[in-house]
Amino acid sequence: xALGGFGLAAIGLAACSTLVSRHPIGNRSVPQPNKxxxxxxxxxxxxEIARYEQSFQKGCEGVTADYSLRADASIDVVNRxxxxxxxxxxxxxxxxxxxxxxxxxxKVSFFGPFYGDYWVxxxxxxxxxxxxxEPSGRYLWILTREATPAEAEVQKLIERAKDLGYxxxxxxxxxxx
Numbered sequence: 001x002a003l004g005g006f007g008l009a010a011i012g013l014a015a016c017s018t019l020v021s022r023h024p025i026g027n028r029s030v031p032q033p034n035k036x037x038x039x040x041x042x043x044x045x046x047x048e049i050a051r052y053e054q055s056f057q058k059g060c061e062g063v064t065a066d067y068s069l070r071a072d073a074s075i076d077v078v079n080r081x082x083x084x085x086x087x088x089x090x091x092x093x094x095x096x097x098x099x100x101x102x103x104x105x106x107k108v109s110f111f112g113p114f115y116g117d118y119w120v121x122x123x124x125x126x127x128x129x130x131x132x133x134e135p136s137g138r139y140l141w142i143l144t145r146e147a148t149p150a151e152a153e154v155q156k157l158i159e160r161a162k163d164l165g166y167x168x169x170x171x172x173x174x175x176x177x
Contacts, residue, residue: 033099041127048143053172116134
């Protein structure tokens with residue numbers, strides 16, 4: 001399960017606050033996960049290709065997310081990025097499945113008891129890419145297994161996010177090394 005790059009460190013906090021921002025999915029209904037997730041296939045490293053910029057992720061480049069299974073069946077999450085000053089930043093957390101049927105809806109915590117929604121809205125059959133969001137529509141991440149996928153693939157994923165109802169003009173492309 002790709003927990004959406006470095007920015008998930010603040011989802012728990014954001015879920016508890018009232019952010020005033022443009023609603024990226026407008027008046028449309030909340031996108032739902034498209035298909036079940038095989039957590040074993042979702043584990044490993046993901047590269048953030050694009051995101052909705054958030055204050056907690058401002059200026060991040062080289063964003064990766066690593067997921068590994070814990071003994072209690074929850075998932076360790078390690079998000080990393082390179083900040084504008086050249087220093088790397090790391091956030092560690094854990095996630096738990098909240099929809100046992102599809103395993104596509106999870107809760108992520110980086111701040112003790114505060115959890116935020118993390119939904120795998122769609123993914124490739126071979127788990128080469130995933131599109132991650134949450135019910136408010138304020139967060140969106142496009143992730144791939146490759147740091148620099150072909151531009152045609154990136155455009156296909158942006159179009160898929162648009163089909164899910166997201167305002168793709170708000171996407172910020174993530175620079176990867």
